[in-house]
Amino acid sequence: MTSLTDPQRGSFRLSSLLNDTRYRSMTLQVIAAVVLALTLGYLYSNLMANLQEQGLDISFDFLYSPAGYDINQTLIDYNSQSTNLRAAVVGVLNTLLVAFLACVTATVFGVIAGVLRLSKNWLVRKLMAFYVEIFRNIPVLIWIIIIFTIMTAVMPAPSAFRGDTPSSSMLFDLFAFTNRGVYVPGPYFTRGFGGEDGSWINWLLVIGVLVASLFATRAVSARANDKQAKTGVRPKTFWLNLAIWFVPVIVLLFALGLQWDIPELRGFNFGGGIKIGGPLIALWFALSIYTGAFIAENVRAGIQAVSRGQTEAASALGLRPRRVMNLVVLPQALRVIIPPLISQYLNITKNSSLAIAVGYADITATLGGITLNQTGRAIECVLLLMLFYLVISLCISAVMNVYNNAMKLKER
Amino acid sequence: MKKSVFLGALTFAGLAAGAAAAGTLEDVQARGKLNCGVTTGLVGFAAPDANGEWNGFDVAVCRAVAAAVLGDPTAVEFIPTTGKTRFTALASGEIDMLARNTTWTFSRDVDLKFDFVGVNYYDGQGFMVPKALGVSSAKDLDGATVCIQTGTTTELNLADFFRANNINYEPVPIETNAEAQQQYLAGACDVYTTDASGLAATRATFENPDEHTLLPEIVSKEPLGPLVRHGDNEWGDVVRWTLNALITAEELGVTSANVGDMASNTTNPEVARLLGTEGNLGEMMGLEADWAKKAIMSEGNYGEIFAKNIGEETPIGLARGLNAQWTDGGLLYSPPFR
Numbered sequence: 001m002t003s004l005t006d007p008q009r010g011s012f013r014l015s016s017l018l019n020d021t022r023y024r025s026m027t028l029q030v031i032a033a034v035v036l037a038l039t040l041g042y043l044y045s046n047l048m049a050n051l052q053e054q055g056l057d058i059s060f061d062f063l064y065s066p067a068g069y070d071i072n073q074t075l076i077d078y079n080s081q082s083t084n085l086r087a088a089v090v091g092v093l094n095t096l097l098v099a100f101l102a103c104v105t106a107t108v109f110g111v112i113a114g115v116l117r118l119s120k121n122w123l124v125r126k127l128m129a130f131y132v133e134i135f136r137n138i139p140v141l142i143w144i145i146i147i148f149t150i151m152t153a154v155m156p157a158p159s160a161f162r163g164d165t166p167s168s169s170m171l172f173d174l175f176a177f178t179n180r181g182v183y184v185p186g187p188y189f190t191r192g193f194g195g196e197d198g199s200w201i202n203w204l205l206v207i208g209v210l211v212a213s214l215f216a217t218r219a220v221s222a223r224a225n226d227k228q229a230k231t232g233v234r235p236k237t238f239w240l241n242l243a244i245w246f247v248p249v250i251v252l253l254f255a256l257g258l259q260w261d262i263p264e265l266r267g268f269n270f271g272g273g274i275k276i277g278g279p280l281i282a283l284w285f286a287l288s289i290y291t292g293a294f295i296a297e298n299v300r301a302g303i304q305a306v307s308r309g310q311t312e313a314a315s316a317l318g319l320r321p322r323r324v325m326n327l328v329v330l331p332q333a334l335r336v337i338i339p340p341l342i343s344q345y346l347n348i349t350k351n352s353s354l355a356i357a358v359g360y361a362d363i364t365a366t367l368g369g370i371t372l373n374q375t376g377r378a379i380e381c382v383l384l385l386m387l388f389y390l391v392i393s394l395c396i397s398a399v400m401n402v403y404n405n406a407m408k409l410k411e412r
Numbered sequence: 413m414k415k416s417v418f419l420g421a422l423t424f425a426g427l428a429a430g431a432a433a434a435g436t437l438e439d440v441q442a443r444g445k446l447n448c449g450v451t452t453g454l455v456g457f458a459a460p461d462a463n464g465e466w467n468g469f470d471v472a473v474c475r476a477v478a479a480a481v482l483g484d485p486t487a488v489e490f491i492p493t494t495g496k497t498r499f500t501a502l503a504s505g506e507i508d509m510l511a512r513n514t515t516w517t518f519s520r521d522v523d524l525k526f527d528f529v530g531v532n533y534y535d536g537q538g539f540m541v542p543k544a545l546g547v548s549s550a551k552d553l554d555g556a557t558v559c560i561q562t563g564t565t566t567e568l569n570l571a572d573f574f575r576a577n578n579i580n581y582e583p584v585p586i587e588t589n590a591e592a593q594q595q596y597l598a599g600a601c602d603v604y605t606t607d608a609s610g611l612a613a614t615r616a617t618f619e620n621p622d623e624h625t626l627l628p629e630i631v632s633k634e635p636l637g638p639l640v641r642h643g644d645n646e647w648g649d650v651v652r653w654t655l656n657a658l659i660t661a662e663e664l665g666v667t668s669a670n671v672g673d674m675a676s677n678t679t680n681p682e683v684a685r686l687l688g689t690e691g692n693l694g695e696m697m698g699l700e701a702d703w704a705k706k707a708i709m710s711e712g713n714y715g716e717i718f719a720k721n722i723g724e725e726t727p728i729g730l731a732r733g734l735n736a737q738w739t740d741g742g743l744l745y746s747p748p749f750r
Binding site: 068069070071072079080081152153157158159179180266267268269271278356357359361365369370372373374375376378 | 495496499500519520523524544545553554555556557562563567568570571572574575581582583584585586587594595598599600601602
């Protein structure tokens with residue numbers, strides 16, 4: 001029995017577009033879509049008309065003209081005569097670098113803090129609550145600036161390492177901590193392919209060997225499982241795996257003639273080795289601890305979502321607390337943790353655009369900053385920036401969703 | 413205007429809203445206030461004092477324009493802009509004029525659609541280093557870390573200079589002069605580079621200015637001057653001739669002290685025309701006859717403004733150099749008031 005009496009099919013009149021429940025929602029949606037399209041079209045034509053009135057146009061030709069400025073951290077070859085496009089790519093790579101590093105460390109901080117927040121130890125629990133509340137309640141920009149300012153103010157300038165009785169010295173004569181960044185020894189190959197500079201082929205070889213080792217150890221484990229299933233005795237694989245991991249790669253590194261380039265004071269700055277710039281460290285660390293605090297709360301929520309009965313059952317089976325956490329609680333908690341974790345990763349990537357505050361050359365600083373400024377192509381640059389952040393966010397989202405689908409409860 | 417504001421809010425305020433900006437002179441008169449873009453703070457050029465009053469060499473130009481147009485040198489809203497925000501602020505109509513030691517370049521004039529109305533300071537890019545570094549020439553700076561304000565011509569000059577001399581450096585891009593100062597003093601960079609006048613002004617604010625030195629190389633031409641939007645020629649004329657009035661006043665010996673006296677008693681026809689007792693120059697621009705008199709009364713003539721804000725008597729201590737009158741061997745040369 002229903003109070004709605006739908007009209008017979010075929011009795012369509014114009015008025016039924018509004019009065020008939022079959023058509024009404026469709027009508028409203030079409031109207032909304034038309035209004036939206038008209039609004040966007042109006043905004044676009046207004047923009048174009050105003051631009052034309054000012055004698056400006058939309059053109060991306062500037063991307064192929066020389067940038068004219070230098071960048072302090074470049075992962076690919078770049079000089080002031082490179083194009084604006086290349087400067088943008090340098091910025092993209094720097095953004096991806098800091099976003100990747102910050103995602104990894106924020107996850108580590110977050111998981112540790114989240115688990116420890118549920119510790120039975122009062123002090124540990126309160127300390128972690130303190131960490132979470134302090135860091136997530138102060139804007140990340142402030143954290144970036146605080147850390148950067150502390151770094152530049154507290155760490156010694158390179159000149160402090162100079163002279164017969166320097167006021168600062170290098171750690172183990174290998175690492176130099178200065179207010180411009182941290183200098184660490186950099187590896188290079190003397191007998192590698194592509195000359196002494198060490199081309200990327202060498203590193204590809206090393207990665208290839210490591211991947212081969214990974215597959216080899218998995219095969220060893222599979223065979224051990226097999227044997228255990230058949231005979232009930234698990235063969236010892238620890239030393240074998242250790243050898244598979246380390247022997248081939250060490251042999252390869254020797255064959256390529258691995259050497260370490262130790263940083264040393266040359267002229268105004270340290271030269272040699274790898275420089276991890278102050279802005280990168282400040283940005284990386286600030287994003288990590290800030291987002292780590294959010295992830296800690298996600299992890300805590302995830303763990304608390306696993307019913308107590310699971311923990312009790314695992315304890316009843318005789319598992320120690322650490323194994324209960326690793327084998328029973330965390331795998332189930334992951335299902336709750338991953339979806340909010342995706343948005344935290346997106347936040348890190350987007351927040352990395354605050355790099356400009358400390359002079360880190362990310363995409364917002366190169367394309368959206370200096371290039372925009374020197375060419376005056378504001379609309380084009382901002383459009384490209386929006387496109388980049390959109391694409392990269394969607395990619396992260398897609399990858400994490402694949403992971404989420406793999407981890408989530410399989411209902412059959 | 414409404415639709416522009418709406419669109420500007422939605423998309424890019426900067427470029428879209430400019431269309432409503434023609435007729436700036438009427439806008440300013442109707443508003444009763446001049447919106448003038450200045451630096452975020454560079455002592456001597458534009459910086460607020462202890463009472464929050466803006467003072468400085470560039471500020472004086474704003475005040476003179478306000479006096480000429482509105483008859484009141486205090487009817488100015490000072491809007492601090494960074495190297496990055498200044499052009500958007502001007503193009504969008506947020507400010508009526510920009511007096512922010514901005515270099516007159518071809519692309520800014522032609523491509524960015526601005527009109528530079530003249531030059532109020534002939535400058536060049538220099539380098540400042542701590543004396544302890546023991547550097548005597550910019551060519552010794554191979555491998556140095558250089559602090560630089562981002563979004564400025566100095567950024568490009570720097571790249572050109574080091575490339576031309578085939579030496580390396582590491583740029584540290586910085587947003588404002590204050591941040592640059594902090595980084596430089598903390599030793600995060602070896603060198604600070606910007607216009608030589610800016611370096612002198614910055615050094616004057618240091619605790620121990622004597623520990624820092626300016627290197628002899630001046631690596632670029634930096635004619636700094638006020639600018640307005642392209643396409644509003646009436647407004648451009650007002651700002652241009654106000655600046656010229658200040659320069660001409662110095663040349664003709666008209667000062668803030670004697671301007672009233674000169675206006676009524678002068679026998680020099682050009683002074684009479686300038687101060688509005690003869691001819692109708694003010695009327696031609698849509699201003700009152702004594703517009704230039706008011707402009708000069710506000711902060712004095714060019715020489716007075718220079719001496720008061722950045723001259724050798726001040727902590728900044730800049731010599732007139734290129735900025736002397738043409739009659740004294742400098743480059744200042746105003747077209748005649750006729």
